[in-house]
Every structure is written in C-alpha cells, then in structure tokens.
Amino acid sequence: MINITGLSKNDPAPGETPVAMLEVEGLNHRFGSGPDAHAAVRDLTFTVSAGQLACIVGPSGCGKSTLLRCIAGLIKPTGGKVRLHGDEVQGVPADLAVVFQDYSRSLFPWLTVAGNVEFPLRSLGIGKEERRRRVEEALGWVGLAGSQRKFPWQLSGGMQQRVSIARALASRPALLLMDEPFASVDAQTRFELEDLLRTVQREQGSTVLLVTHDIDESVYLADRVLVLSSSPATIVADLPVDLPAERDQITTRESAEFVALRGEVARLLQKRAA
Numbered sequence: 327m328i329n330i331t332g333l334s335k336n337d338p339a340p341g342e343t344p345v346a347m348l349e350v351e352g353l354n355h356r357f358g359s360g361p362d363a364h365a366a367v368r369d370l371t372f373t374v375s376a377g378q379l380a381c382i383v384g385p386s387g388c389g390k391s392t393l394l395r396c397i398a399g400l401i402k403p404t405g406g407k408v409r410l411h412g413d414e415v416q417g418v419p420a421d422l423a424v425v426f427q428d429y430s431r432s433l434f435p436w437l438t439v440a441g442n443v444e445f446p447l448r449s450l451g452i453g454k455e456e457r458r459r460r461v462e463e464a465l466g467w468v469g470l471a472g473s474q475r476k477f478p479w480q481l482s483g484g485m486q487q488r489v490s491i492a493r494a495l496a497s498r499p500a501l502l503l504m505d506e507p508f509a510s511v512d513a514q515t516r517f518e519l520e521d522l523l524r525t526v527q528r529e530q531g532s533t534v535l536l537v538t539h540d541i542d543e544s545v546y547l548a549d550r551v552l553v554l555s556s557s558p559a560t561i562v563a564d565l566p567v568d569l570p571a572e573r574d575q576i577t578t579r580e581s582a583e584f585v586a587l588r589g590e591v592a593r594l595l596q597k598r599a600a
C-alpha cells in the first residue's frame with residue numbers, strides 16, 4: 327500500500343499562490359419555472375485549489391447533488407458559471423470523473439474489474455498498452471491488484487466502491503467529484519475507504535470535491551469544509567481544517583482540534599436548520 331507522505335505533489339511552494347482548479351461563480355439552479363419553480367442552489371461562489379480535498383457538508387435535500395451535477399456539466403445551471411482550470415464547463419469535461427454513492431449501479435456487471443476500470447480510457451482514445459498499464463496502476467492504488475479478472479458481483483460492497491474509485495482515478499482527472507461515496511457501506515469499511523481516499527489523493531496530488539451529510543467524515547477527510555445551508559443551498563462557512571496531514575481514525579477523531587471543528591460544523595448546520 328501507499329504511505330501518506332505528508333506532502334501532496336500539488337502543494338504550492340512557500341510564497342506561491344495556489345492554482346484554482348475549480349471556480350464556481352454566482353451559481354444558481356432552479357428546477358421548473360413559474361409558480362412551481364424550485365430553487366435548489368443560490369448564488370454559490372467558491373474555488374478549489376489544485377491538489378486540495380474539499381468537502382461539502384449540508385442537510386439532506388439542501389442541493390448538494392444538484393451543485394455537483396452543475397459542476398460536472400450534467401445539468402446546465404440557470405445562473406452563474408463553473409470553470410475547470412480556467413475553461414467554462416459546458417457539457418461534461420473529458421478530464422473530470424465522478425464517483426457516486428451507488429457502486430452497484432455504476433459498475434458494469436458483465437465486465438471484469440479490469441474491464442470496468444479500462445472502459446472510460448477507451449473513450450478517451452488511450453492506446454492498449456497504456457490502458458493496461460493504467461488499469462494495473464489504479465487497481466494497485468486501491469489495493470485490488472489481484473482482482474483484475476473478477477466480476478463486480480464477486481466482490482464485497484467496499485471492494486466494488488474501490489473499483490469505482492480506481493476507474494475514476496485511472497483517467498487522471500483534473501477534478502474528482504464524489505457524491506456521498508461511502509454512504510452505502512458499513513462503518514468499518516467506511517473508515518477503510520476514507521483512509522484509502524486520503525492516501526491516494528495525497529500521493530497522486532488529486533483535486534477532490536466530496537459531498538457528504540456526515541459531519542465527522544467531512545472534518546476527517548478534508549483540507550477544507552464548505553458548510554451549506556438548507557434548501558436552497560448557500561455557503562454559510564468555509565472552514566480550513568488544520569489537522570495534521572497524517573490522520574488516524576481513532577486518535578484524530580479523539581483530538582481536541584477534531585472535536586472543536588466537528589462542533590463548529592454541527593452548530594452551523596443546526597443554526598441554519600432552525
């Protein structure tokens with residue numbers, strides 16, 4: 327397995343300004359029109375720097391998935407702009423990958439693990455030898471090097487979600503979007519997948535925007551937590567997470583800094599819900 331080095335490949339040098347990989351500017355989205363229109367997100371503005379792992383936490387139904395879908399180019403926002411490394415998003419960008427909560431519906435059951443990871447690389451026009459190399463590499467990152475020939479239905483839920491993560495990372499996306507990626511696995515597997523994500527993200531310098539409704543998960547994973555209000559989603563706080571880079575499911579969660587941050591996020595969410 328990969329070790330957490332404590333430094334991301336994309337960490338800016340001292341004095342260097344971080345590069346904004348993602349820019350969300352004045353984003354609005356309303357479903358429908360006229361008196362039945364429903365505002366799902368309202369005037370959201372934020373950036374995510376290259377190499378950062380940012381978490382978005384918000385109450386159920388506040389508009390988190392809508393926000394991610396607008397960023398992914400899956401729906402056209404009714405207002406505002408999304409830019410990925412400076413280019414306005416108009417349709418799904420080729421260098422963006424998404425991991426959804428429901429791994430059982432996002433993997434192809436008739437393809438092997440290797441076939442699933444390779445699939446998007448074909449549509450990117452990557453040659454056979456390079457595809458083989460990337461599949462092997464990405465499955466190594468998620469600890470599934472020996473499972474290439476298995477089918478998804480031969481794997482546990484946690485292993486299937488590892489395959490989804492490997493598939494997303496194999497295309498070397500400029501931005502990885504994750505929508506409640508660990509919400510469908512048991513608590514122990516969730517901890518393992520959280521650690522795996524942090525390790526791979528830091529090792530590969532990936533830029534990740536992850537949506538969760540789990541306050542503890544957002545604080546444990548993130549370099550930064552964006553707290554959303556209830557519907558329509560607006561940003562109520564943008565909190566840096568100054569926990570050590572090397573985190574541990576037991577000691578980190580027991581630390582005074584973690585407990586204080588978790589309390590702060592919980593209070594913000596409670597205040598907005600009231």
Ligand SMILES: Nc1ncnc2c1ncn2[C@@H]1O[C@H](COP(=O)(O)OP(=O)(O)OP(=O)(O)O)[C@@H](O)[C@H]1O
Nearest residue numbers: 357364366385386387388389390391392393539557
């Ligand atoms: N296609 C749609 N048409 C109309 N309304 C929609 C549509 N998709 C979502 N909504 C509404 O927009 C609001 C935000 O939904 P969204 O799924 O983005 O919230 P969420 O924060 O991701 O929810 P959850 O935490 O439960 O997954 C909700 O009130 C939802 O009912």
